[in-house]
Amino acid sequence: GESVGLHLPTLSVQEGDNSIINCAYSNSASDYFIWYKQESGKGPQFIIDIRSNMDKRQGQRVTVLLNKTVKHLSLQIAATQPGDSAVYFCAPYPPHGQNFVFGPGTRLSVLP
Amino acid sequence: SQTIHQWPATLVQPVGSPLSLECTVEGTSNPNLYWYRQAAGRGLQLLFYSVGIGQISSEVPQNLSASRPQDRQFILSSKKLLLSDSGFYLCACLGSQETQYFGPGTRLLVL
Numbered sequence: 001g002e003s004v005g006l007h008l009p010t011l012s013v014q015e016g017d018n019s020i021i022n023c024a025y026s027n028s029a030s031d032y033f034i035w036y037k038q039e040s041g042k043g044p045q046f047i048i049d050i051r052s053n054m055d056k057r058q059g060q061r062v063t064v065l066l067n068k069t070v071k072h073l074s075l076q077i078a079a080t081q082p083g084d085s086a087v088y089f090c091a092p093y094p095p096h097g098q099n100f101v102f103g104p105g106t107r108l109s110v111l112p
Numbered sequence: 113s114q115t116i117h118q119w120p121a122t123l124v125q126p127v128g129s130p131l132s133l134e135c136t137v138e139g140t141s142n143p144n145l146y147w148y149r150q151a152a153g154r155g156l157q158l159l160f161y162s163v164g165i166g167q168i169s170s171e172v173p174q175n176l177s178a179s180r181p182q183d184r185q186f187i188l189s190s191k192k193l194l195l196s197d198s199g200f201y202l203c204a205c206l207g208s209q210e211t212q213y214f215g216p217g218t219r220l221l222v223l
Contacts, residue, residue: 042216043116043118043215043216044214093210102155103155104153
């Protein structure tokens with residue numbers, strides 16, 4: 001089955017710096033990946049996704065990189081702001097008949 | 113786009129009391145629906161999922177049950193709450209798009 005790990009369960013960055021959150025996955029057949037942001041007391045929100053035919057996708061201040069060779073994703077947040085403080089999860093889309101697996105997430109704290 | 117409603121937002125219940133949490137979905141039809149529980153500082157634990165009306169699958173043995181009386185309604189219940197049922201309960205939906213969307217959650221405290 002799928003297992004999802006997250007490097008560095010906590011990450012502290014200075015406001016204005018760039019943040020990089022990493023995620024490893026185990027199923028080499030995974031072909032679609034989603035990043036979620038969960039603020040305190042709220043449900044996870046979709047941030048950005050990427051398919052396995054891409055190695056990079058950019059959104060507004062966020063970029064996701066996918067390295068299928070080593071089964072690793074990263075979420076980069078440019079010019080980190082206080083509003084970016086949250087827990088971030090990556091979720092590989094599950095194979096048919098299976099359900100999403102979520103790791104514990106990485107808590108991003110933005111320091112003033 | 114899909115919208116997921118959950119209520120109540122917060123609930124404090126005594127041990128041994130019943131529970132009913134409701135989730136409704138707008139903007140999609142025939143979605144897969146999910147109930148997750150999240151302990152403080154932890155990941156999401158899948159409790160139940162449903163691929164259609166009346167179809168419920170349970171991921172872990174527990175004190176809770178789920179029902180899906182309508183296509184876009186998913187209910188989480190318990191006859192007698194335990195202290196260990198405290199947590200943050202999230203309803204999620206997987207519709208026509210390949211993305212799972214989450215509701216705002218219900219924080220349950222059992223005393």
